[in-house]
Amino acid sequence: MPSRRRTLLKVIILGDSGVGKTSLMNQYVNKKFSNQYKATIGADFLTKEVEFEDRLFTLQIWDTAGQERFQSLGVAFYRGADCCVLVYDVNVQKSFDDLNNWREEFLIQASPSDPENFPFVVLGNKVDVDGGNSRVVSEKKARAWCASKGNIPYFETSAKEGINVEEAFQVIAKNALKSGEEEEIYLPDTIDVGSTSQQRASGCDC
Amino acid sequence: MKGGFSAPGDYIYFKSQVPLHKIPIGTKQWRYYDFGPKVVPPLICIPGTAGTADVYYKQIMALSMKGYRVISIDIPRVWNSQDWVQSFEKFLDVIDVHHIHLYGTSLGGFLALLFAQHRPRRVKSLVLSNAFLETKYFAAAMPWAPVVNWTPSFLLKRYVLTGIPSGPHEPFIADSVDFVVAQVETLSREDLASRLTLTSDAALVGPLMLSDSLITIVDTNDKCAIPQQLKDEVSERFPGARRAYIKSGGDFPFLSRPDEVNLHLKLHLRRVGVEAREDLVPGIPKAGDDGGSGSGAGGFSEPKDDREDAPNEESNPESPSNNEGQPPLDTQNNDSHNPDNQPLLLEAIFEKKEVVLATCAWHFMLQFFVIYYQLPVSLLILYINNKRHPHIRLFV
Numbered sequence: 001m002p003s004r005r006r007t008l009l010k011v012i013i014l015g016d017s018g019v020g021k022t023s024l025m026n027q028y029v030n031k032k033f034s035n036q037y038k039a040t041i042g043a044d045f046l047t048k049e050v051e052f053e054d055r056l057f058t059l060q061i062w063d064t065a066g067q068e069r070f071q072s073l074g075v076a077f078y079r080g081a082d083c084c085v086l087v088y089d090v091n092v093q094k095s096f097d098d099l100n101n102w103r104e105e106f107l108i109q110a111s112p113s114d115p116e117n118f119p120f121v122v123l124g125n126k127v128d129v130d131g132g133n134s135r136v137v138s139e140k141k142a143r144a145w146c147a148s149k150g151n152i153p154y155f156e157t158s159a160k161e162g163i164n165v166e167e168a169f170q171v172i173a174k175n176a177l178k179s180g181e182e183e184e185i186y187l188p189d190t191i192d193v194g195s196t197s198q199q200r201a202s203g204c205d206c
Numbered sequence: 207m208k209g210g211f212s213a214p215g216d217y218i219y220f221k222s223q224v225p226l227h228k229i230p231i232g233t234k235q236w237r238y239y240d241f242g243p244k245v246v247p248p249l250i251c252i253p254g255t256a257g258t259a260d261v262y263y264k265q266i267m268a269l270s271m272k273g274y275r276v277i278s279i280d281i282p283r284v285w286n287s288q289d290w291v292q293s294f295e296k297f298l299d300v301i302d303v304h305h306i307h308l309y310g311t312s313l314g315g316f317l318a319l320l321f322a323q324h325r326p327r328r329v330k331s332l333v334l335s336n337a338f339l340e341t342k343y344f345a346a347a348m349p350w351a352p353v354v355n356w357t358p359s360f361l362l363k364r365y366v367l368t369g370i371p372s373g374p375h376e377p378f379i380a381d382s383v384d385f386v387v388a389q390v391e392t393l394s395r396e397d398l399a400s401r402l403t404l405t406s407d408a409a410l411v412g413p414l415m416l417s418d419s420l421i422t423i424v425d426t427n428d429k430c431a432i433p434q435q436l437k438d439e440v441s442e443r444f445p446g447a448r449r450a451y452i453k454s455g456g457d458f459p460f461l462s463r464p465d466e467v468n469l470h471l472k473l474h475l476r477r478v479g480v481e482a483r484e485d486l487v488p489g490i491p492k493a494g495d496d497g498g499s500g501s502g503a504g505g506f507s508e509p510k511d512d513r514e515d516a517p518n519e520e521s522n523p524e525s526p527s528n529n530e531g532q533p534p535l536d537t538q539n540n541d542s543h544n545p546d547n548q549p550l551l552l553e554a555i556f557e558k559k560e561v562v563l564a565t566c567a568w569h570f571m572l573q574f575f576v577i578y579y580q581l582p583v584s585l586l587i588l589y590i591n592n593k594r595h596p597h598i599r600l601f602v
Contacts, residue, residue: 008427008451044473047449058451076465080453 006049008058009176010080012110014102015087016095017066020125023159024087025063028169033160040065043077050173059173078110083119083176085168088137090124090156096137096145103149112179119175120152123168128158213388214381220263231300234282234293240301241266242275243486247330249307249475251278251460252314254336255401256366258389264464265309265471273482274475277301281317283400287409290317291324304328307480309471311335311460312432313401315440319411326415331478333471335424335459338436339443340410351406359395366390366398369431370457379454382461411443418446422474424467426455448474 013021022040026032029046045062062077084106088095103120112118124142127135139156146152153175155168213221224241238259240248249269251262262278269276279297284290294317298306307330310318315337322329345351354362367390370383390398421444425437441449450470455463475482 006427008453010453041476042473043469045450047451058449060449060451076469079463079466 006056006058007177007180008060009082009173009180010060010062011083011085011172011176012062012064012078012081012106013085013087014064014106015066016089016092016098016102019066019087019089019092019095020159021066021087022063024085024123024125024157024165025061027159027162027165029061031162033162035160039067045077052173052177057173057177059169059176075109078106081106081110081112082180083121083172084110085121085123085172086152087123087125088142089126090137090142091126091129091134093136096124096142099145116150117179119179120149121168121172121175122146122152122154124154124156125159127156127163128161214385216267217260217263217385220267224263224266226259229300231296232293234284234297236282236297237280238277238301239263239266240275240277242270243273243483244275245486246273246275246483247305247307247480248275248277248303249309249333249471249480250303251276252308252310252317253278253281254312254314254457255281255398255405256370256386256390257281257311257314257458258392260389261386261458262309262460265460265468268464268468269471271487272472273484273487274472274480277303280397281314281401281404283396285400285403286407287317287320287404290404291321294321295325295328298328305330307331307333307475307478309333309335310337312337312457313405316341316411317404319414320409322414322416323412329416331420331422331474332416333422333424333474334440335467336426336430336432336437336457337423337440338432339439341405341408342410343433343436345406345408348402348406351403354399354402354406357399359398362395362398362402363390363393365402371429371431373429375456376454378462379456379458382456382458385461386458414444418444419448420478421447422450422470422477423447424450424452424459424470426452426457426459426463428454428456430457432457448477450474 013025015021017039018037022038023033025046026034029048040063043062043064045060048059048061050057050059062081064077084103086099086102088099090096099122106120107115107118110118122142122145124137124139129135142156143154146154153171155164155171157164157168159165224239226237226239228235228237230236239262242248249265251259251265253259253261259278259280262276266276266278281290282293282297284293298304306328308318308322310316310332312335315334316339318329318332318334319337319339322332348354350357367387370386375383423441423444425441430437441447450473452459452463452466452470455466460467472482
């Protein structure tokens with residue numbers, strides 16, 4: 001068996017409480033949906049192996065608590081994120097209004113090297129509810145917001161029915177991969193400068 | 207490293223806050239930290255060859271603050287896997303903990319797996335970093351294993367340190383390597399010899415009774431001394447285990463990526479049902495040390511029958527001597543930690559007698575000594591220094 005390291009792609013899902021972050025993740029990874037609502041405590045993650053352009057990747061998807069603004073877990077799980085998924089509920093105006101806060105919060109906490117071009121994906125979830133009759137945020141409005149933030153890809157999803165979930169995560173993985181690879185190319189340059197003396201100090205270059 | 211390493215500030219703080227315990231159990235000396243509320247089932251950290259209990263100080267500090275109990279140990283001087291399982295069990299009996307969660311890294315991961323295999327009742331869950339399932343790869347990389355007990359300390363240290371991948375590291379990884387190198391300096395020849403013997407002694411991890419869902423694998427996804435192939439074997443053996451990969455961090459993610467490792471440890475403990483007692487945190491020094499035995503570990507009711515699962519070990523747990531498969535050792539008989547001092551000693555003796563001895567006899571003796579002692583050592587030095595196994599390097 002070839003022992004090749006698989007590239008790890010880290011994805012963070014953010015959004016207001018109850019918009020369906022956990023359900024989206026479960027639908028994508030486990031193809032399961034539960035109607036029962038259980039608030040996520042702190043954060044949790046699932047992994048999925050994905051194949052893309054004939055290469056295998058490990059997708060590590062972090063589901064975060066919408067309620068407590070992750071103070072309890074600190075910023076560790078933001079570290080090295082390759083893509084951030086912002087989720088809102090198309091039936092709840094506030095969850096859409098808060099997208100901006102979530103985006104800013106992420107950029108502050110994760111402090112990516114190139115915040116302007118960091119890949120986000122926006123998901124408008126729960127489009128199945130009430131046949132779309134209780135919807136308050138129009139697709140047009142959502143797309144306009146995404147366009148204003150640097151053409152963020154946008155999907156309308158239903159974790160319950162599995163609508164668009166697979167498609168959305170395909171794009172998420174693709175964008176994560178793009179940012180992950182740029183990062184890999186970028187890093188060696190930054191490493192070399194200061195670390196040769198460090199290395200000597202460790203005394204193991206014998 | 208000589209003189210260049212200064213202990214990080216948080217380590218100095220750790221040393222000032224957390225007492226180091228040293229206790230003899232049977233013939234073994236145990237060195238460990240035990241911190242956090244005693245009523246919480248402990249997470250026990252087992253380091254690799256190049257580690258000591260101290261390498262987990264960041265976990266001890268962070269998790270005990272959150273209300274978890276963390277114990278971290280030095281691997282005691284054991285010489286084979288049976289010896290390890292029995293010694294560790296005695297240790298647990300003495301410190302009065304019954305059900306445990308283990309976090310093992312590299313050799314420590316292997317030892318954690320062995321213990322989980324042989325004492326399934328005690329091990330409630332496992333977290334593994336850069337672990338492996340069998341020793342044959344390391345044994346193959348160390349054909350001089352039979353003479354490890356006669357190898358001087360500086361050579362053993364050198365061998366252990368060459369296992370740490372060289373090359374430019376980013377600063378946090380470089381710091382973690384520095385810290386570990388400083389820890390290796392504190393190890394005695396016998397410690398190193400026993401660990402190297404453990405890794406070259408033929409042993410493999412058999413089937414576990416533990417469900418995969420109670421295992422978390424926290425591997426780093428970058429360069430590491432444990433060959434990827436061995437890490438893959440662990441993943442394949444436990445397909446249902448949680449894969450908590452960290453993008454980078456090298457061999458010592460618990461030092462170089464403490465936030466992420468601590469996060470995964472917390473998530474793991476939460477998943478397997480360990481409840482942190484944050485309410486007990488401020489009173490740790492007072493509430494902790496001696497009151498724990500009576501009320502401690504509430505809810506554990508079957509401490510006695512833990513041993514019955516041992517499949518193939520009928521040794522009396524009380525007997526301190528277990529010499530069955532031990533290599534012929536003379537490690538306990540004197541306190542000299544530096545057998546490499548012997549040439550000097552011999553020379554001193556010779557010098558005294560020099561007046562009496564005929565010069566030619568003296569030369570003869572000297573040559574005898576050179577051939578019988580120094581030559582093998584020099585050859586060993588040459589061998590270790592020039593050895594470049596491209597794929598199997600010593601783990602750390």
